[in-house]
Amino acid sequence: MGSIYLIRHGQASFGAENYDVLSPLGFQQSAALGDYLKQLGVRFDHCVSGELNRQRDTAKATLERMAFPQQSQLSAIEIDSAFNEFRADEVIRAHMDDLLAVEPQAMQIFSNAANHRAEFQRLFTYIIHRWVSGEHEKEGLESWASFVDRVQAGLHRLLDQADRKDHIAVFTSGGTITALLQLIIGVPPIKAFELNWQIVNTSLSRLKFRDRDLALASFNSHVHLELLKNPELITYR
Incomplete structure (x- = not known):
């Protein structure tokens, strides 16, 4: 193998x-x-x-x-x-308005993430959950499903070219x-x-x-x- x-x-x-x-x-x-x-x-x-x-x-x-x-x-x-x-930055921007509705301080936390690591992680996790769920698609944003398809295509290219x-x-x-x-x-x-x-x-x-x-x-x-x-x-x- x-x-x-x-x-x-x-x-x-x-x-x-x-x-x-x-x-x-x-x-x-x-x-x-x-x-x-x-x-x-x-x-x-x-x-x-x-x-x-x-x-x-x-x-x-x-x-x-x-x-x-x-x-x-x-x-x-x-x-x-x-x-x-x-593109995490694009995912964050696409979901920011929705996040601000429940976390009014989100913009300040993301703009100074190095000094708010725990809060950044909590909010980023919230956004990622929305993104990967497929229930909150945003126009022009690569979806989680499309991202997985892209990665899978690269994997298949590798395997098709590889020796055993x-x-x-x-x-x-x-x-x-x-x-x-x-x-x-x-x-x-x-x-x-x-x-x-x-x-x-x-x-x-x-x-x-x-x-x-x-x-x-x-x-x-x-x-x-x-x-x-x-x-x-x-x-x-």
Whole structure:
């Protein structure tokens, strides 16, 4: 059987003007992952990343520490937008008026999220529940169902191109991993998102495949961070 390693990006710049930038800690997490995979002797036959900066930079930083030669490492990363994260900022904006009706302070909390992390998470969870339910569709906004279809199309492309014993790395995001979990283990989307909130930056989730048959072999492993015995390395955004 072959293996697909779903790798969540390193810590991004939560609360900054541009979230899609790896933080210094995000680069440190990526390096730790690369060192760990190198020690295990893991070699990837195929590496794919979404097109977001935090995904691509996690891929580059990880593969560099796995001692891939610079030029071949760069050319080895295939970019596939199917593995992009859903546009959380667009989801929030589309549902903001509805949220303000029940949470008048929502705008202030979202505009200063870094200083209101617990309140941000509570309100963001409320919005995500509305979005994934399919009962509050917004014109021009990618629906949860469409997002899952996009991710599934990318997965099928991977499987159709793979050899039977390939080891494939997919550098992606928490929402994308959540969509794949829903597809593979059949949990309702709300339940899948309960797992999403637990996905650690640069964690590994492993799928085993034979043709298009898939099974979840492991979820959210972050041993590479735990071994460093620094709790600050374990982050969720």
